[in-house]
Amino acid sequence: MKIRIILAICIFLTLIQTGCMPSAEQGKNGLDPVIESKIDAILAKMTPEEKVGQMAQLINDNKEDPEEIKNEIRKGRAGSFLNITNIEIRNSLQKTAVEESRLGIPLIFGYDVIHGMRTVFPVPLAEAASWDLDLMEKTAAIAAKEARAYGIDWTFAPMIDIARDPRWGRIVEGAGEDTYLGSMITRAKVRGFQGDDLSDPETIAACLKHYAAYGASQAGREYSTTEVPERVLRDVYLPPFKAGVEEGTATLMSGFNDLNGVPASGNKYLLTDILRDEWGFDGFVVSDWDSIKQLIAHGLAKDKSHAGIIGSTAGVDMEMHTHCYIENLPELAMNGAVSEDVLDTAVRRILRVKFRLGLFDNPYADPKLQDTNILTPEHREVARQAAKESLVLLKNKNNLLPLDKNIKSIALIGPLANNERALKGTWSGMGRDEDVVTIMQGIKNTVPNCTINYAKGCDITGGDDEGFAEAVKAAEKSDVVIMAIGESEDLNGESHSRTKIDLPGRQKELLKEINKTGKPVVIVLFTGRPLTIDWSLENIPAILLAWHPGIEGGNGIADVLFGDYNPAGKITVTFPRSVGQIPIYYNMKNTGRPFDEEDRFTSKYIDSPNTPLLPFGYGLSYTTFDYKNLKIENEKVAIPGTVKISARVTNTGPVAGHEVVQLYIRDLVGSVTRPVKELKGFERIYLEPGETKTVTFDLSTCDLKFYDINMEYNVEPGNFKVWVGPNSVEGLEGSFELL
Ligand code: NOJ
Numbered sequence: 001m002k003i004r005i006i007l008a009i010c011i012f013l014t015l016i017q018t019g020c021m022p023s024a025e026q027g028k029n030g031l032d033p034v035i036e037s038k039i040d041a042i043l044a045k046m047t048p049e050e051k052v053g054q055m056a057q058l059i060n061d062n063k064e065d066p067e068e069i070k071n072e073i074r075k076g077r078a079g080s081f082l083n084i085t086n087i088e089i090r091n092s093l094q095k096t097a098v099e100e101s102r103l104g105i106p107l108i109f110g111y112d113v114i115h116g117m118r119t120v121f122p123v124p125l126a127e128a129a130s131w132d133l134d135l136m137e138k139t140a141a142i143a144a145k146e147a148r149a150y151g152i153d154w155t156f157a158p159m160i161d162i163a164r165d166p167r168w169g170r171i172v173e174g175a176g177e178d179t180y181l182g183s184m185i186t187r188a189k190v191r192g193f194q195g196d197d198l199s200d201p202e203t204i205a206a207c208l209k210h211y212a213a214y215g216a217s218q219a220g221r222e223y224s225t226t227e228v229p230e231r232v233l234r235d236v237y238l239p240p241f242k243a244g245v246e247e248g249t250a251t252l253m254s255g256f257n258d259l260n261g262v263p264a265s266g267n268k269y270l271l272t273d274i275l276r277d278e279w280g281f282d283g284f285v286v287s288d289w290d291s292i293k294q295l296i297a298h299g300l301a302k303d304k305s306h307a308g309i310i311g312s313t314a315g316v317d318m319e320m321h322t323h324c325y326i327e328n329l330p331e332l333a334m335n336g337a338v339s340e341d342v343l344d345t346a347v348r349r350i351l352r353v354k355f356r357l358g359l360f361d362n363p364y365a366d367p368k369l370q371d372t373n374i375l376t377p378e379h380r381e382v383a384r385q386a387a388k389e390s391l392v393l394l395k396n397k398n399n400l401l402p403l404d405k406n407i408k409s410i411a412l413i414g415p416l417a418n419n420e421r422a423l424k425g426t427w428s429g430m431g432r433d434e435d436v437v438t439i440m441q442g443i444k445n446t447v448p449n450c451t452i453n454y455a456k457g458c459d460i461t462g463g464d465d466e467g468f469a470e471a472v473k474a475a476e477k478s479d480v481v482i483m484a485i486g487e488s489e490d491l492n493g494e495s496h497s498r499t500k501i502d503l504p505g506r507q508k509e510l511l512k513e514i515n516k517t518g519k520p521v522v523i524v525l526f527t528g529r530p531l532t533i534d535w536s537l538e539n540i541p542a543i544l545l546a547w548h549p550g551i552e553g554g555n556g557i558a559d560v561l562f563g564d565y566n567p568a569g570k571i572t573v574t575f576p577r578s579v580g581q582i583p584i585y586y587n588m589k590n591t592g593r594p595f596d597e598e599d600r601f602t603s604k605y606i607d608s609p610n611t612p613l614l615p616f617g618y619g620l621s622y623t624t625f626d627y628k629n630l631k632i633e634n635e636k637v638a639i640p641g642t643v644k645i646s647a648r649v650t651n652t653g654p655v656a657g658h659e660v661v662q663l664y665i666r667d668l669v670g671s672v673t674r675p676v677k678e679l680k681g682f683e684r685i686y687l688e689p690g691e692t693k694t695v696t697f698d699l700s701t702c703d704l705k706f707y708d709i710n711m712e713y714n715v716e717p718g719n720f721k722v723w724v725g726p727n728s729v730e731g732l733e734g735s736f737e738l739l
Contacts, residue, residue, distance in 0.1 A: 031282060035355045039348050045103060047076075049330040051343040054079035054105065054350050055318050056326040057286060060093070070096045076103060077326055079350060080286075080318060082110045082156075085430060087367045090151035098363050106363040108354055110286070112427050113155035113193075113204070114173060115139070117146035119379040119551065120424045120431035122390040123528055124159065126547030128175040129569040129619070130389035131660045131684050133188040139386055140192025142379050143429075145202040149373040150430060151365030153357050154205040156253060156286075158189035160240040161210055164585040166576065167220025169496030172426060172528030172548070174215065176572030177585045177616060179236050180679045183243035190247040198250060199358030201366075202373075208244040210255030210288055212270055213237040217257065220582065222497045226257045231672065231707045233259075242279055250283040250353045254316050256291050263298045265291035266307075271315030284317040284349035293322035304328060309338055317346035375435060380552055387549040387556025392569035393620040397541035400520055402563030402622060403480060409451040411478035412440060413471045413514060414485040414507070415460045416526050422460075422486075425528060425548025426493030435551045439484050439524060442554025446562050453478050457514075460488045461505040468506075468513050475517045482561070483511060484524045489548055492528030501579060502532045515539060524557055530575040534613055545571070563622065568658035568684070570619035570727060574612045581608060586616035586728040587675035617662050617679075617727035623653030623689065627661075630724055630732035638739045639701045639715055646696040647724040647732055651687035660684050661695045664728060666721040671709035677728055680704075695724070701738060 043051075053072075057080040060066045066089070072078050073096045084090045090109055097107045115121045121139045130136070140158075147155060159173040162182055175185040186208065195203040213233055216226040228237060241252070254271060255264035264270060265287045275281045292311040293304060301307035308324035309332060319325040332338040354360065393401070403410075416422050420436035437445070443452060457471035458464060475481045485507045490496065502508065512535075515521055522542040525533070536543060544567070546557055559565040576584045595610050596602040604610050626649070633644035649661055663681035667674040681697040699722075704715045717738045725731015 035352060038355065039351045042103060042105065042351060043344055043347060046347070048333040048340065048343060050076035050103060051347045052325050052329040052333070053077040054347045055312070055329070055343070056080070056323070057082055057110070057318050057320045059083055059321060060089070063089070066093070069093070073097050073107070074100045076101045076105070078107065079105070080108045080110060082320065084109055085111060085150050085152070087151040087365050087370070091364050094363050105351070106354060106359040108153050108357065108359060109151055110154040110156060110207070111147065111152045111429075112157065113143050113147045113152060113429055114157050114159065114427035115425065116143050116383070116431060116550065117150060117152070117429040118374040118431060118435070119146060119383050120428045120435070121383050121386045121550045122553070123172050123425040123548045124174055125172045125176060125528060125573065126390035126549060127386060128181065128185055128572040129392050129547070130386070131181070131570060131682055132389055133184055135386055135389060136185055137188040137192035138382055140189045141195065142382060144193045144195070144204045146374045146379070147204050148201055148365065149369035152204060153359065154207065154251065155193055156207045156209060157193070158186055158206065158244070159209050160186045160244060161213070161215030162237050162240065163215035163573070164583045165217070165220035166501055166530040166573065167497050167499060167579065167582060168215065168217050169222060169492045169498070169529070170215070170494055171573065172492045177574060178572060178587070178679050179239050181572055181682070182240040186240040186244040187247045190244050190249045194248065194250065198356045201362070205250035205353060205357055206244070207251040207253050207286065208241050208249050209253035210257070210264070211241055211252045211275070211285070212255060212264060213259055214255035214257045214264070220497050222495050223256050226259050228260060230711065234707050238274070245275070245279045245281045250356065252281070252283070252285045254285055254287050254291060256288050256294065258298055263291070263295055263300055265316055266295045266300050266310040266314045268314040276315065282349065283353050284346065285315060286318040287311060287316045287320050289320050290322045292316060292319045292324045305332065308332070312338060312342050312346065317349050383550050384552035384555050384559070387553045388559050388565045388567075390547060390549055390569050391556065391560050391567050392545040392571055393567040394543040394545050394614065395537060395541065396620055399622075400542040401522060401544070401561060403561055405447055405562050407447065407450055407479050409453060409478040410443065411453045411455070411474040411481040411519070412443065412484065413455050413457050413474060413481060414483045414510070415456055415458060416486060416488070417454060417456070417484040419488070422488045422526050423549055423553040424551065425489045428489070431551060437552055437554035439482070439554045439557055442556070442558035443482070443561070445555060446558040446564070457510045458506045460491070460507070463506060465506050465509065468510055471510060472513055472517060475514050475519050478519065481514055481519045481521045482524060483514060483521060484526065485511065486526035486531065487528060488526070489528070499579065501529060508535065511536065511540070522561070530571075530573055532576060532578055532613070534577050537613060545569070566622045566655055566657035568619065568621055568660065570617050570660050571614060572616065574616050575614035577608055577613045580605070581612070584612050587678050589673050590676050615727055615729045617660070619727070621653075621657045621659065623651055623655045623657045625659045625687070625726060626650045626652045627725055627732050630734045632722065632734045632736050635736045636739055637701065637736060639717060641701050643699040643736050644696065645699055645722055645724065645734070646694050648692055648694050649685065649687065650692040651689050654689055656686065656688045658684055658686050659726065662725060662727065662731070663697045663699070664723040664725070664731065665699070665704070667704065667706070667716070668719045668721065670706070670716050670718070672706075674706065677723070679728070697724075704738070
């Protein structure tokens with residue numbers, strides 16, 4: 001025993017010395033002995049059927065009088081429900097569980113609260129473009145507070161899949177292509193949803209999804225196979241999950257994807273070896289919808305019973321929607337085909353989260369909270385702030401933007417100018433169309449005396465061009481044209497992969513017709529993914545990337561169009577020139593024959609440049625920022641240690657603004673090859689005109705670790721390049737050496 005204590009102290013001291021303490025302690029929640037003994041007592045009374053009941057998550061489609069379902073609850077054959085947003089039905093099912101089932105165990109209610117519940121914020125890919133972690137924590141906290149008012153205890157968010165393929169519709173749900181940024185955002189979201197205390201009536205349990213590497217879907221096709229080498233899995237796809245576990249997430253969701261031959265929802269290596277044994281996760285794992293049953297279609301299980309065995313023994317504690325567990329596991333446990341330990345472990349984890357959420361003490365939701373806690377003016381204000389911060393100015397030739405508020409007339413053209421749904425985006429919770437401020441409304445609010453000549457021009461998709469003539473007329477009689485074009489909310493998101501990611505339908509043709517009028521054109525671009533907008537970028541003077549900006553989007557867009565807010569968003573995903581370049585992301589490898597214009601036999605295309613249309617981290621402002629004086633305080637650093645890097649950033653333009661200052665490194669030689677650039681830090685600063693700030697990064701040698709040739713997580717001595725700049729391709733360059 002003594003030896004063990006001494007050993008533990010030594011390890012602790014070494015960790016402190018190396019500066020490699022995780023930023024949140026492992027298993028942050030810690031096990032509460034009181035809760036654990038209560039769970040022991042419950043488990044001791046449970047039949048196998050009641051245990052498996054806890055592992056079953058059912059739906060009831062908000063049915064008013066779900067007697068059949070209630071009978072299941074009475075028998076202890078249900079532990080959770082999803083998608084119940086009617087608080088009366090929720091409470092009535094809960095009453096059945098608490099008062100009419102033998103053990104009175106409360107149910108847990110889950111829902112996809114992805115970017116807001118009633119107050120809908122920008123879609124996650126948009127919000128990530130703000131690089132504002134405090135904002136992201138705040139929007140999650142508001143979403144949690146509102147969700148509780150609807151009786152939701154648990155959100156299936158954040159979605160933290162690293163995604164490098166814009167064909168994949170679900171790229172919209174995550175933070176983009178970068179692991180470092182994705183990990184920081186994961187932490188912010190978990191903190192926002194869960195707060196400090198899960199039993200607080202304004203917090204909900206988070207769920208990291210989709211564990212793991214679902215974003216690597218081959219060819220960007222939804223639900224497709226993923227083949228991810230171990231090193232890439234650990235260097236690129238897993239860190240956000242590890243960060244979320246360290247931050248104390250209550251749950252994770254196992255993905256749909258076949259990962260290296262073993263579907264994620266039956267993958268013991270992921271679910272037990274890594275998640276439990278390496279990371280010490282003590283909450284529970286829910287399968288994605290039907291993904292246990294899908295083990296049959298994958299070809300891993302021969303029937304539902306077999307699927308139930310594989311899923312439960314791999315480490316999926318709760319089955320969403322399908323009934324492989326509840327129909328088979330009780331009997332399989334009784335005849336010894338599945339060890340009762342498997343059930344006990346899963347039930348313990350589920351009950352632990354229910355205890356932490358305070359459901360045993362407070363099983364019912366309070367409907368009165370809907371009078372005070374949803375869609376408040378404060379929530380709307382944060383939504384407007386989030387919308388503004390998410391917008392990315394992609395082009396602004398001759399400072400066409402911001403527009404003068406005294407402008408006499410505007411042609412507002414395009415199928416998204418007066419469309420509510422596209423502002424809400426996919427997974428818009430309980431958001432309602434009537435809550436949305438459209439662009440039309442936002443412009444009217446800001447410049448009430450301006451004449452707005454509206455023309456839809458064409459539909460979002462389809463081949464109709466009947467509205468072109470009217471749109472051209474609207475443009476001709478106006479001083480400036482604002483074109484609201486791009487994707488509707490149902491062109492991205494789950495099961496919405498596309499092979500062509502240009503402007504859909506006839507929108508590009510409409511744009512060309514309008515451009516021919518010679519009027520200055522501003523595009524307000526809606527999308528949930530990078531689009532191949534090379535023609536627009538070349539030919540249209542101003543482009544504001546609006547994404548799907550949430551219910552206050554119209555106001556936020558108008559704030560930027562008319563200069564009440566200086567845009568500062570930067571894209572967190574690379575925009576390709578064409579689909580043929582995919583996958584394209586900033587932190588690629590150099591190859592043995594890196595691009596050389598003069599040399600034909602180097603890594604390139606014969607019909608396209610290698611460079612992206614828009615690089616990761618890119619975004620413009622109404623002002624300009626100058627980067628100077630890159631200083632690396634210690635150019636030779638012993639491991640463990642810290643490299644102090646600073647640069648002076650000055651606002652050299654006419655207006656105040658925010659700038660996201662980014663730090664990148666390149667590890668030049670390693671036991672395995674390293675990417676050409678890696679984001680390792682960022683800071684969002686605010687500068688008045690003429691003001692200068694010194695931005696300093698303390699880069700720990702721990703932040704330079706990767707999985708080495710022996711698959712050990714290590715930092716290696718050698719030379720590094722470093723850049724501090726406004727995006728992933730520009731910046732001041734320096735170097736340092738690790739000894
Ligand atoms: C399937 C989706 O993949 C997942 O993200 C979502 O949480 C569940 N359905 C529940 O709606």
